[in-house]
Amino acid sequence: MNDEEFSQKISLIAYKEFSEVSEEDVKLLEIEKNRCRSFVYFLKYVRIIEPPGFDSSGGVIPLELWPHIKKTIKTFLESRLVVMLKSRQIGASWLIATYVLWYAMFNKGANILLFSKGEREAIELLGKAYRVLGQLPPFLKLKPKPDSSEELGFPDMMSSIKAFGSTESAGISFTASMIVCDEWEEHPYAEQNFFFAKPCIDSGNGRFIGIFTRNKRKLSSLARSTFVAAQEGRNGFAPLFFPYTVRPGRDEAWYNTRKAELTPEELEGLTPELYMEGNYPRSVNEALRSTSSISAFNHRVLDNMMEDVRNPIEVISEGIDSKIVNVYKDFHLGNFYIAGTDTSHGTGRDYGVTTIMNVKTGEIIADIMSNLLKPEELAWHSIRLLELFKKPLWFIESNDWGGVTIATAQSMGYPSLGYEDSKRSKVGFSTKGYSTPSGIKGTRTDLYGALIPAVNNRQITIYNKDGLKQFFELIRNVQNDGRIEAMSGGHDDYPIAVGICWARKDAVHTEWNIETTKTLTFSGRR
Numbered sequence: 001m002n003d004e005e006f007s008q009k010i011s012l013i014a015y016k017e018f019s020e021v022s023e024e025d026v027k028l029l030e031i032e033k034n035r036c037r038s039f040v041y042f043l044k045y046v047r048i049i050e051p052p053g054f055d056s057s058g059g060v061i062p063l064e065l066w067p068h069i070k071k072t073i074k075t076f077l078e079s080r081l082v083v084m085l086k087s088r089q090i091g092a093s094w095l096i097a098t099y100v101l102w103y104a105m106f107n108k109g110a111n112i113l114l115f116s117k118g119e120r121e122a123i124e125l126l127g128k129a130y131r132v133l134g135q136l137p138p139f140l141k142l143k144p145k146p147d148s149s150e151e152l153g154f155p156d157m158m159s160s161i162k163a164f165g166s167t168e169s170a171g172i173s174f175t176a177s178m179i180v181c182d183e184w185e186e187h188p189y190a191e192q193n194f195f196f197a198k199p200c201i202d203s204g205n206g207r208f209i210g211i212f213t214r215n216k217r218k219l220s221s222l223a224r225s226t227f228v229a230a231q232e233g234r235n236g237f238a239p240l241f242f243p244y245t246v247r248p249g250r251d252e253a254w255y256n257t258r259k260a261e262l263t264p265e266e267l268e269g270l271t272p273e274l275y276m277e278g279n280y281p282r283s284v285n286e287a288l289r290s291t292s293s294i295s296a297f298n299h300r301v302l303d304n305m306m307e308d309v310r311n312p313i314e315v316i317s318e319g320i321d322s323k324i325v326n327v328y329k330d331f332h333l334g335n336f337y338i339a340g341t342d343t344s345h346g347t348g349r350d351y352g353v354t355t356i357m358n359v360k361t362g363e364i365i366a367d368i369m370s371n372l373l374k375p376e377e378l379a380w381h382s383i384r385l386l387e388l389f390k391k392p393l394w395f396i397e398s399n400d401w402g403g404v405t406i407a408t409a410q411s412m413g414y415p416s417l418g419y420e421d422s423k424r425s426k427v428g429f430s431t432k433g434y435s436t437p438s439g440i441k442g443t444r445t446d447l448y449g450a451l452i453p454a455v456n457n458r459q460i461t462i463y464n465k466d467g468l469k470q471f472f473e474l475i476r477n478v479q480n481d482g483r484i485e486a487m488s489g490g491h492d493d494y495p496i497a498v499g500i501c502w503a504r505k506d507a508v509h510t511e512w513n514i515e516t517t518k519t520l521t522f523s524g525r526r
Contacts, residue, residue: 039073043073045137047062064091066248083210084211085223093125097126100112105142110178112159113164120165150164179197179208181194181210184221243281245282270291312327313328317388324370326367326368336358339393340499341394343400343401343404349371350493357460369493467498471495
């Protein structure tokens with residue numbers, strides 16, 4: 001029997017009970033069941049129950065394999081750790097329910113934990129797995145036990161899917177082969193639950209899937225910081241993002257209609273614009289950025305500034321590593337420059353940044369931005385870059401590891417280091433702050449006090465796209481006296497370096513020191 005004949009035969013007997021088919025047909029169904037060990041193959045038998053809607057009659061329908069669903073399936077099969085940031089209602093929960101059901105049916109001893117923000121939501125997600133199971137053909141159905149809204153188990157496979165609301169001790173006593181956190185950003189005990197899940201993940205065999213839609217009311221969350229770190233390749237998670245347009249039938253007209261239909265109950269104090277950015281984002285940046293009420297910078301201005309970003313020009317010079325150093329405009333006589341540096345540990349987390357600004361135009365015409373450079377390496381590469389611009393005045397943030405960068409620059413004999421004080425006794429730029437009855441004060445506050453209006457009024461131009469992205473991540477943290485800082489999972493290294501340049505630009509002499517000849521006298525014989 002060839003494949004075509006086999007498929008035709010299976011289509012005739014797949015939905016019959018075993019008592020209605022011959023022994024030979026039972027053997028064929030066993031072969032078909034074995035093929036369903038492939039999740040992709042299994043999906044041909046999956047039916048979901050869609051409620052009727054304005055533009056749909058609903059009912060029992062196949063799980064539609066839209067392009068983003070196919071991409072998600074591929075990621076689930078290839079990656080142990082997955083974090084998905086998504087628009088609402090794009091089919092993700094049905095796919096998750098189907099995936100965990102298949103995993104429990106075909107992996108002996110599987111123990112899958114489903115977490116949602118509350119018990120009701122967790123039970124609803126597990127209920128979808130029950131409904132998918134109920135629509136499978138008889139040859140695929142396994143008898144579940146116990147018959148519970150909180151657990152779906154298969155004794156023959158010694159496997160189980162358990163549903164939990166996010167409580168402080170949820171899942172603490174269970175060893176899991178897979179953990180799924182749906183609506184992850186809404187979990188009130190996300191950090192504690194993740195802490196208890198770590199042994200499963202760190203064992204090398206456990207799987208973890210976190211899925212969330214942004215809540216614009218939250219300044220930070222574990223879900224958000226995990227996604228940002230995944231995008232930057234810092235945590236081993238595979239990131240997925242899906243805007244509202246991935247579902248067929250959604251376009252700008254649909255978006256505007258949905259926005260117009262929002263009720264005060266849905267908005268809960270948000271503007272329609274912010275609600276749509278979180279629930280139906282157009283882009284990753286739109287989904288992740290903070291609300292305008294707490295953002296340090298005007299996001300509309302930052303969006304416009306994105307139109308100025310460009311690739312570095314080619315620079316061939318001894319000591320210049322083009323993988324580290326970025327030059328956007330060459331040195332030109334008649335321009336005046338200043339440099340600022342924010343040092344990191346160089347361990348793959350925060351970024352070490354050096355920026356060079358044209359003090360007359362406010363352009364950042366060259367930079368270094370790396371989270372792998374040690375403080376000493378940052379100094380070395382920065383000096384090589386600064387030499388291209390005739391060794392301009394250079395202010396290095398003196399906090400933390402900046403002292404190492406300063407010491408290295410001094411030992412290398414850099415001649416134009418900036419000082420904290422007028423007496424020139426302390427090299428660098430301190431970004432310290434302190435609390436007062438009227439709020440946070442100090443040099444950090446002064447830095448942002450100058451930088452924010454400069455950016456919002458387009459007095460500064462930034463060509464580095466990744467550097468500009470960090471400005472979107474800065475917020476006024478109302479829980480910390482309004483301190484301007486990066487939201488959880490974000491970075492402020494590039495803005496600090498730019499801010500140092502802007503705050504100290506007046507220290508650069510922008511007039512040529514040439515004495516004017518007032519009188520010309522000629523003598524000699526005629």
